[in-house]
Every structure is written in C-alpha cells, then in structure tokens.
Amino acid sequence: MSVPVSAPVAERSWQRFSPGLRLARFAFYLCTVAAFAVSLRTIEIIPEFLYDAPEQMADLFGRMWPPDANYLGPTLAALVETLHIATLGTLLALAMAVPVGLLAARNLTPSLPLNLLAKFVFVTSRSVNSLVWALLFVAVFGPGPLAGTLAIAFRSIGFTGKLFAEALEESSPGSIEALTAAGAGRLSTLVFGYWPQVKPAFWSIALFRWDINIRESAVLGLVGAGGIGVALDTALNLLYWDQVAVVLAAIFSVVVLAEIVVTLVRNRVL
Known part of the structure; x- marks a missing residue:
C-alpha cells in the first residue's frame, strides 16, 4: 500500500506593512524632508551669524553679570x-x-x-x-x-x-x-x-x-x-x-x- 506524500508547504514571508502602507510612509517621509528643506530656504539663515553666535552669547551673559x-x-x-x-x-x-x-x-x-x-x-x-x-x-x-x-x-x-x-x-x-x-x-x-x-x-x-x-x-x-x-x-x-x-x-x-x-x-x- 502506497503512502500519500503531502504537498510541500509554501513558505510565507511576514511583512509588517503592506506595499501600499510602505508607499504611504515613504511619501510622508519625503514630504517631511521636502518641507524641512523649503523652510530652511524660506527663513534665509545667514551662516555668518551662526559662526559668531557663541561669542555673542558669551558677551551677552558677560554684560548680565553681576545682576543689578x-x-x-x-x-x-x-x-x-x-x-x-x-x-x-x-x-x-x-x-x-x-x-x-x-x-x-x-x-x-x-x-x-x-x-x-x-x-x-x-x-x-x-x-x-x-x-x-x-x-x-x-x-x-x-x-x-x-x-x-x-x-x-x-x-x-x-x-x-x-x-x-x-x-x-x-x-x-x-x-x-x-x-x-x-x-x-x-x-x-x-x-x-x-x-x-x-x-x-x-x-x-x-x-x-x-x-x-x-x-x-x-x-x-x-x-x-x-x-x-x-x-x-x-x-x-x-x-x-x-x-x-x-x-x-x-x-x-x-x-x-x-x-x-x-x-x-x-x-x-x-
């Protein structure tokens, strides 16, 4: 009497997010980065003001001390x-x-x-x-x-x-x-x-x-x-x-x- 051979079970790969959800998350991250880049360009940060900011802060706190x-x-x-x-x-x-x-x-x-x-x-x-x-x-x-x-x-x-x-x-x-x-x-x-x-x-x-x-x-x-x-x-x-x-x-x-x-x-x- 022949013994039936069970069919091989296909392996399943678990994914946390569906393809549509992964695409939506990628679009959200892309929009966030784009908004951040546009904001940086809009506020017009002047690098020269950032370079001497520590010196200006130290001078400001120096003027505050001692308090009146x-x-x-x-x-x-x-x-x-x-x-x-x-x-x-x-x-x-x-x-x-x-x-x-x-x-x-x-x-x-x-x-x-x-x-x-x-x-x-x-x-x-x-x-x-x-x-x-x-x-x-x-x-x-x-x-x-x-x-x-x-x-x-x-x-x-x-x-x-x-x-x-x-x-x-x-x-x-x-x-x-x-x-x-x-x-x-x-x-x-x-x-x-x-x-x-x-x-x-x-x-x-x-x-x-x-x-x-x-x-x-x-x-x-x-x-x-x-x-x-x-x-x-x-x-x-x-x-x-x-x-x-x-x-x-x-x-x-x-x-x-x-x-x-x-x-x-x-x-x-x-």
Whole structure:
C-alpha cells in the first residue's frame, strides 16, 4: 500500500506593512524632508551669524553679570502685578467658560446649533494668541494691567471651556438617570449629578491653566499690558543687561514656584 506524500508547504514571508502602507510612509517621509528643506530656504539663515553666535552669547551673559540688585524692588512689584493679572484672568476665564462649556456638552445641550456656537467660541479664543488679545485690549482700554487681565481671560476661555465640556460628556449616566427618574430638575441634576463627577477634572484644569497664565502674563508687558514684561521691556530698550538678568531670574523663579504649588495642591487637595 502506497503512502500519500503531502504537498510541500509554501513558505510565507511576514511583512509588517503592506506595499501600499510602505508607499504611504515613504511619501510622508519625503514630504517631511521636502518641507524641512523649503523652510530652511524660506527663513534665509545667514551662516555668518551662526559662526559668531557663541561669542555673542558669551558677551551677552558677560554684560548680565553681576545682576543689578537695586532693580530688585521694581521687579518684585511688577512680579506681584503679574501674579494678579494671571489669577484674576483665570477666574474671569472660568466664569465665562463654564456657561459656554455647558452649551458645548452634547449630553447636557442636545442642540447642534448651540453646540457649534460654543465650539466656535472655543476655537476663536484659542486661535488668537495672548499677545494679540493684549494688543486689542490695549487699543480699547489703554496700556495697563486691565488689558493684560482681559487678554489672559479671553485666551483661556477656549482651553478651560473645551476641557470642561469634554469632562461633562464623559460623566457616567447612572446617577444622572437616577436623579431624573426621581423627578429632579435640570439644575439639581447638574449640581448633584454632573458636578461631583467633573469637580476633580475642573479644578485640575483651573490649576493647570493658572500655571500657564503665569507664563503668558510675564510677556504681556512687552505690548503695554502690564506686569513684569514692562520692567523687562524697559531694561531691554535701555540696554541695561544687568537689570534684564534680574527680571529673567524673577520670571524663572516664579514659574518654578507656581509649578511646585500646583503639584502640591493637586496631590494634597485633589
């Protein structure tokens, strides 16, 4: 009796990407390299400026040392104003972003026109840089911390409102349905159903945005919107590099301190 011989099994070669996907990846890399090359040609880098850059940096830091200790008083006063601008601007942003966030949350506001209107407000707020907002408010209200505060507030609406709306949409519907079945109104459902779920995320968003606003408010004075940026702009215009060193050290210190405070509050309280 003859034994059947099994047919040879064809070897299969494993490939991570299909031919079409490999072609798409190659096209992406090619476009990236081409965009990089075009960008280099567009910004017109002058090689002569790169050659003596280390020497220029060393000369600049040499002019900054030693820092002018007599400029510490005006710098601290401007720094306190910067903290006030960032804090008040964040509070105003939260007050304006919460109603818009409620309109953007589809589970709370099942109306497409209102959702789109709220998202348009978010996009508008985030699209305009804080310096541009500051320029607009300086033109309206004149130079000073009021323009800086409003610039920080209007810049922060899109960030805080969008994240708040997303937190509302991700809330669990169980407690909401229980409150609705018990006859609770919209306000009671919002306060006792949604708010306990989104409260940790809301305060985390607020702290994170306050931390960002301290950094952004430090440069608003360059366009006349108050804060420590005014002291920095004055020192730069007068070429007082020892005073510039004091201002930069103060900005760096307050940014580090704000980071520590935000981290401690989130770990201890939230």
